[in-house]
Amino acid sequence: MKYDFAAIEKKWQDNWEVTKPYASVTGDAAKKFYGLIEFPYPSAAGLHVGHPRPFTAMDVVTRKKRMEGYNVLFPIGFDAFGLPTENYAIKNHIHPAVVTRQNIENFTRQLKMLGYGFDWDRVVDTTDPTYYKWTQWIFLQLFKHGLAYKATMPVNWCTSCKCVLANEEVIEGKCERCGSDVIRKEKSQWMLAITKYADRLVDDLDDVDFIERVKTQQRNWIGRSTGTEVTFRTNTGDDITVYTTRVDTLYGVTYTVISPEHPLLKKWQPLIKNWDEVAAYQLAASKKSDFERGELNKEKTGVRLEGIEVVNPATGEAVPMFVSDYVLMGYGTGIVMGVPGHDQRDWDFATAFGLPIVEVVQGGDVTKEAFTLKDDTGIMVNSGILNGMTVKDAIPYMKQYAIEQGWGREKTNFKLRDWVFSRQRYWGEPIPLVNCPDCGWVPVPEEQLPLVLPQVDSYEPTDDGESPISKMTDWVNTTCPKCGKSAKRETDTMPQWAGSSWYYLRYMDPHNDNAAVSREAEEYWGPVDWYNGGMEHTTLHLLYSRFWHKFLYDIGVVHTREPYAKRTSHGMILGQNPHYVGNAGTEEEKQALLEKYGNQALRPAVKMSKSLGNVVNPDDVVKAYGADTMRLYIMFIGDFEKTATWSDEAVKGSKRFLDRCWNLMDMVADGEEISEKNAPIVHKTIKKVTSDIDELKMNTAIAALMTMVNEFYAGGLSRGDLRALLLMLSPFAPHMVEEMWELMGFAAATGKMAMQNPWPEYDESKTVAATVEMAVQVKGKLRGTITVPTDSDEETVVAAARANEKVAKSLEGMQLVKTILVKNKLVNLIVKPV
């Protein structure tokens, strides 16, 4: 009988649709396991082959957990608000909600086609009003606790999307989505005070099991630094404060610099003799884009503030003040002290303006470059009370001194900024606030949630930067919930990150009308035991959702401080590069490719894209080989954490393996138990597969199964051997296994599907064979192998080694001085000439 994957997969998917073997029961007595994957954005293009990698991996993990007796929650949903759908809707004149529904239907079909064990009764859709009701509710709680506030500030403005972007969405001065220039624009925006949680977002990383690179990336992004704020007297009547991590270098200050955006400049206008020059510099700086301003190695520019003098509190000496755009308004105090001897930026500036450079730490040559090493070895010089100290000692000493003198205080700063939460777009959650001329911003009463998006005729963003909703006067004009006078609704919507910041909670209790999640459901399922997702979401989604979770913890909605106990990350799936030079036949073709595509031509694999024509559609793969082959291949493709290249050729290997498993049914012998001759390989394989799945090493788990099947082919197998194979293969190839399970009569015997049986257990004592092959080294060089009884002692092993012809040859004329025995592995004979 042939392995008819198409018929088999249809049969079992239909069966699961009815029998619902993946339903999870809140409150079940069994131990719970909550496995989570990042819910997809339902694009018009459908599922990408990148999706099945994390999906299948977590599907395998959760299937095994079920077999181990856990009550598993493995949910799926759709993160459906966002720009691509809105842009598609504008272009094709279809309502975004309609586009979204179509896309979700298509995604659902594809996910079911791949046989994932999702609990389909818990599907969540962020654009569903019954869902975003609670997104809005959480926002209102943030507002009521003072964590949402409106601020006029320079924001990142994408010239093409006509929309504000969060700092995290700006990559090298370009819009993360469309690649257009991002400029700075003054706008009034809703902000979320994530910086109030900065310390906790760093500190609590110590308590969770995240892969190290995720933790490091979050720590770097939050960018906590502890230093000292130092107050300088000036001749303006105002004191100024600078922030420094190198308070030890205070004696090396030869000037100070203020940011062009600093409000003090305007105040000081009458005192600044060269005001025209300063104002011109401010204007020039404001016109620069972020990209121009941040460009590397650029020349230092600036203007001295004539008439302004600043007094170094350590030395009592007056130093000049400059305005320069290398000082950022958004970090520290917007004013820095210039220590050209020990900061390269300051050195560049001082050199450009002919300012004195003072060495205060020995070890470098400050006439050539700044000496910036902050290690223990540097000795303080030219530094008054600090002279002779090491840098390490001088920093705390000087900090303490400054505090005692009253002009210094300890200060922690973060790179993390508050989260710009407004978007001037249609396809997002409306911000449920009303602006009343008398009462200010007033929340929409909670019983009126959800505040549903109005129907609009055009979703186009407006040129003045307002949301398309702003034109819907019927919706915008309302009454103040507090005083009843006429008022206007907020027309900005929330960013895409809002809905995804708490979706894992909704899965626990998806149909609750009275709460985002019930306390009982949250206490039973929370926290997520294992969350897998892409590295690209480390500084955006992961950080945002941790922030919301901590807030929900503070207001008593959830009982854990962290949402995710464990976080892993998968590598991308790349496509073959059609322009790769390695594919070129002749030298001329090679040259042509290099000229046309440059460095791109040097990479064998690149991101899949329509323009390159290297996109692999899961539909095609499933059609040609079946879902089980697709699943198996995407797990076998390589190390889960690393990028991998799709290969149409290699898929065949996975199909071949499944065929071989199928054909075992023709050669199986009687015997319901694991056969004696296969016991070592079967028990060893159970051990290996069991631990490999838990460590996400699916590729080696599958390799172990292949090795076992190869042995079955070489020496035959019993029904019990096949049974063990099927149980282990079940998470990877669930459809084929169920069919074989039924055909072999295992289902009839127990009345259960394979996946409802316990995960096989191994017997450690049976994993070892009676004899082992050991390596024999002479002075560390391999000279032969011997077969000896398992756990042989040194005497037996050495005797066997001497009996080996090749070993004996290399021992001729030698005297044994030492033997190193690694049990059941290797023996190393150390010899010297007689």
Added chain:
RNA sequence: GCCGGUGUGGUGGAAUUGGUAGACACAGGGGACUUAAAAUCCCCCGGCAGCAAUGCUGUACCGGUUCGAGUCCGGUCACCGGCACCA
């Protein structure tokens, strides 16, 4: 520049964490079956030398520790990812 990661056959990748490098696959070669092809089954497959047994050599490069190093230490190079005038 800073932080993190990676470097192993023609290719994807293994290696129980210091113990037989290349498991398992893909591609390739050979054989069996077949009228034939596909499929299937079996064998070979890092490099150099050799008919062979076998020997030497080999995990980016240089050096070290060790009975023994892909793995540990010091240095160099290359590539990938993140951040980047954060004081």
